[in-house]
Amino acid sequence: MSAAMPSLPSASGSVVTRFAPSPTGRLHLGHAYSALLNARYAAARGGRFLLRIEDIDATRCRPEFIAGICEDLAWLGLVWEEPVRRQSAHMADYRQALDRLSALGLLYPCFCTRRDIAAEVARSGAAPHGPDGPLYPGLCKHLGESERQERMASGVPYALRLHVDRALALTGPLVWEDAQAGVVAADPLSLGDVVLARKETPTSYHLAVTVDDALQGVTDVIRGQDLFHATHIHRLLQALLGLPTPRYHHHRLLTDENGQRLAKRAGAPALADLRAQGWMRADVLRRLGLEA
Numbered sequence: 001m002s003a004a005m006p007s008l009p010s011a012s013g014s015v016v017t018r019f020a021p022s023p024t025g026r027l028h029l030g031h032a033y034s035a036l037l038n039a040r041y042a043a044a045r046g047g048r049f050l051l052r053i054e055d056i057d058a059t060r061c062r063p064e065f066i067a068g069i070c071e072d073l074a075w076l077g078l079v080w081e082e083p084v085r086r087q088s089a090h091m092a093d094y095r096q097a098l099d100r101l102s103a104l105g106l107l108y109p110c111f112c113t114r115r116d117i118a119a120e121v122a123r124s125g126a127a128p129h130g131p132d133g134p135l136y137p138g139l140c141k142h143l144g145e146s147e148r149q150e151r152m153a154s155g156v157p158y159a160l161r162l163h164v165d166r167a168l169a170l171t172g173p174l175v176w177e178d179a180q181a182g183v184v185a186a187d188p189l190s191l192g193d194v195v196l197a198r199k200e201t202p203t204s205y206h207l208a209v210t211v212d213d214a215l216q217g218v219t220d221v222i223r224g225q226d227l228f229h230a231t232h233i234h235r236l237l238q239a240l241l242g243l244p245t246p247r248y249h250h251h252r253l254l255t256d257e258n259g260q261r262l263a264k265r266a267g268a269p270a271l272a273d274l275r276a277q278g279w280m281r282a283d284v285l286r287r288l289g290l291e292a
């Protein structure tokens with residue numbers, strides 16, 4: 001294990017890790033880092049390494065990127081367990097989780113467009129912000145039941161949001177264990193009433209990832225520091241859905257020579273481009289500080 005990944009005391013039972021990319025583009029070095037840490041963590045403990053394709057967003061995911069992901073991971077020398085779970089094939093699992101949350105009275109329909117939300121945030125002047133921007137200002141949270149029913153019946157699209165404060169009142173305080181940060185007090189209010197389902201996508205990243213990690217028996221979630229805050233919500237969903245809590249390892253994010261975070265959006269070169277330029281697997285490992 002590299003210095004970047006301090007290990008936690010080994011848990012009882014076999015370790016299961018997963019690399020869970022969204023096939024919205026080709027993998028870059030940041031993905032390679034995450035995938036390698038996951039595979040090595042499992043291998044060092046005689047555990048299992050899974051690949052999961054997070055393709056719930058039908059508008060952005062493309063089959064050729066799934067093929068590209070497999071090609072890149074194989075080039076890195078990684079071997080994952082088959083079958084690969086594709087989230088788009090498991091909507092019924094997420095529906096079941098939504099139904100459970102709904103039966104607990106923890107979901108509410110939100111009819112706001114992005115523009116409605118932006119206007120309300122601008123109007124209120126001091127809207128609380130979370131790690132991903134302003135929190136949902138709660139426009140639809142207190143609609144009366146008859147208005148809700150009327151709007152739903154009218155056919156306008158709506159999302160389902162989690163009533164986070166009500167949910168927390170039900171679970172009480174929660175913690176999770178993070179390899180770097182230690183015991184972390186879950187603070188789901190810091191993300192506000194997140195969307196758990198939309199009309200065109202009847203689940204969300206938060207819901208699908210939480211359900212899948214449990215269904216696949218993942219013991220150690222190893223992912224980038226950018227998802228640290230998301231864990232506050234994942235921990236809450238685990239408590240509400242009666243799911244186990246894995247250990248979390250949020251690793252550093254890779255940066256380029258200017259200190260900019262490597263990201264697809266910021267034009268980070270794809271592994272496939274580096275390969276075409278003559279990079280070998282050993283060059284990638286060296287760049288990542290993961291020489292065997």
Ligand code: GLU
Nearest residue numbers: 020021022054209223227
């Ligand atoms: N699918 C997510 C992504 O590509 C990662 C999910 C996770 O590791 O929890 O950013």
